[in-house]
Amino acid sequence: MHGDNTSPSLSPSSPADRRLSALVRHLEGSSLNVCDSGSRSIAASPTSGSLSSVFDHLVRAPEDPILGVTVAYNKDPSPVKLNLGVGAYRTEVILYVLGLLHDQVKILYQCEFFSLILYVDIGRKPLVLNVVRRAEQMLVNDSSRVKEYLPIVGLSDFNKLSAKLILGADSPAVQENRVTTVQCLSGTGSLRVGAEFLARHYHQRTIYIPQPTWGNHPKVFSLAGLSVKTYRYYDPATRGLNFKGAIVLLHACAHNPTGVDPTLHQWEQIRQLMRSKALLPFFDSAYQMHSRLGFRKRWGECLVAQSYAKNMGLYGERVGALSIVCRSADVASRVESQLKLVIRPMYSNPPIHGASIVATILKDRSMFQEWTIELKAMADRIISMRQQLLMLYVVEYLQPLNHRALWSKVKCYHMQYVGSNLVKASGGANVGTPGDWSHIIKQIGMFTFTGLNSKQVAFMTKEYHIYMTSDGRISMAGLSLRTLPHLADAIHAAVTRVA
Numbered sequence: 001m002h003g004d005n006t007s008p009s010l011s012p013s014s015p016a017d018r019r020l021s022a023l024v025r026h027l028e029g030s031s032l033n034v035c036d037s038g039s040r041s042i043a044a045s046p047t048s049g050s051l052s053s054v055f056d057h058l059v060r061a062p063e064d065p066i067l068g069v070t071v072a073y074n075k076d077p078s079p080v081k082l083n084l085g086v087g088a089y090r091t092e093v094i095l096y097v098l099g100l101l102h103d104q105v106k107i108l109y110q111c112e113f114f115s116l117i118l119y120v121d122i123g124r125k126p127l128v129l130n131v132v133r134r135a136e137q138m139l140v141n142d143s144s145r146v147k148e149y150l151p152i153v154g155l156s157d158f159n160k161l162s163a164k165l166i167l168g169a170d171s172p173a174v175q176e177n178r179v180t181t182v183q184c185l186s187g188t189g190s191l192r193v194g195a196e197f198l199a200r201h202y203h204q205r206t207i208y209i210p211q212p213t214w215g216n217h218p219k220v221f222s223l224a225g226l227s228v229k230t231y232r233y234y235d236p237a238t239r240g241l242n243f244k245g246a247i248v249l250l251h252a253c254a255h256n257p258t259g260v261d262p263t264l265h266q267w268e269q270i271r272q273l274m275r276s277k278a279l280l281p282f283f284d285s286a287y288q289m290h291s292r293l294g295f296r297k298r299w300g301e302c303l304v305a306q307s308y309a310k311n312m313g314l315y316g317e318r319v320g321a322l323s324i325v326c327r328s329a330d331v332a333s334r335v336e337s338q339l340k341l342v343i344r345p346m347y348s349n350p351p352i353h354g355a356s357i358v359a360t361i362l363k364d365r366s367m368f369q370e371w372t373i374e375l376k377a378m379a380d381r382i383i384s385m386r387q388q389l390l391m392l393y394v395v396e397y398l399q400p401l402n403h404r405a406l407w408s409k410v411k412c413y414h415m416q417y418v419g420s421n422l423v424k425a426s427g428g429a430n431v432g433t434p435g436d437w438s439h440i441i442k443q444i445g446m447f448t449f450t451g452l453n454s455k456q457v458a459f460m461t462k463e464y465h466i467y468m469t470s471d472g473r474i475s476m477a478g479l480s481l482r483t484l485p486h487l488a489d490a491i492h493a494a495v496t497r498v499a
């Protein structure tokens, strides 16, 4: 450690200096117009008496590649527009109707009865879990609760429960008090605090992140003062895992954007490789409970960033945690003392409300159970969207059934039924749209990494008003039965008309 943390020196190797250089590198890398140091000054010539702004020299910064998708979507007046950019779960009310088919139709479709799916589109709101509403009500009714500042490290109960949730209550590290956990501002804040801590105190300042990864990772780590390198993760040829290369940052589960996770066997190989090379794992767990956690035990010292945005629907509450597993309780307490020095000048202490909701749910057995049931319902609906999208492909373009005209009102159901037969017959491969689309159901979590290129994505936005990130990632959580056919049409057109 160099010098005093509260007043860092600006020697070339000091952490503050490194962060400053990282910031300059970042700004130079972006399209921002930073003048050379000779002409740049903080008091950028406030021309007294003139109408020009002291900020006239600023050029408009580009929108964030992910959040900018929503900005563009909001501006589009089209009634069929569809936002598949942001990974936020949306509601849909569905009614099932069962009935017998008319004799002639029976022959055509080779089945006896039908089921209709009627969807009731109620504005496609982000879902607030019932258990979250219940916890909030309990908090509101508790008149003993106050709005006092939390400690720098956040709500103590929340921290303990979060460590148990992510590492397992039976984890030796938890039981031996070797874990230090600090409440942070959702997943992003947890990553940033962890990164700042590493930039100050870890002997290595290079972090390897998967290629591809969540678009914010490179910025979070480089602005914290780490040098960012990538390792190969995804193999576009197989649309699966590229199981080679050095590793440090690992998505704990439901990898974003690819939806491709290592198998348990591959996790074990990764663990052994990392331990043999003495690499430090930093797990990013933004989707815990959306798929099986690939890591748990025997990783040795490591960092874990947790978010409750996607798994509890607490997106806007910004609630998350950073846990650092250490070799001893003594190291853990020293680590915590240094984390406080990182947090205090950043945001002093975290907000109380979201963490109180999480703690209320995690510590009550019945509420915990209710949470897991609601979460499973969300995960199941995403899986069903995957299955139905694949089936739509299979059926939509298969002739001679002119089901579109026949069943225009209920085509989701109809395609689903016929599709399921054809999927079986064709061994899961798509027989309509060119290419093998079985990765739609093989991938997991909120996203499908479609394999569409940026031109095809631009085509879908222009012609079909469908918004998604330019890497072809679509949020399955934002789809509904009503919008699936529109997406299937768009993908088919993009694949067949745009190279």
Ligand SMILES: Cc1ncc(COP(=O)(O)O)c(C=O)c1O
Pocket (backbone or CB within 6 Å): 087, 185, 186, 187, 188, 189, 214, 251, 256, 284, 286, 307, 308, 309, 315, 320
């Ligand atoms: C892989 C990954 N990490 C971290 C985050 C951060 O999420 P939040 O800050 O909203 O909790 C996200 C959000 O999309 C993500 O996909």
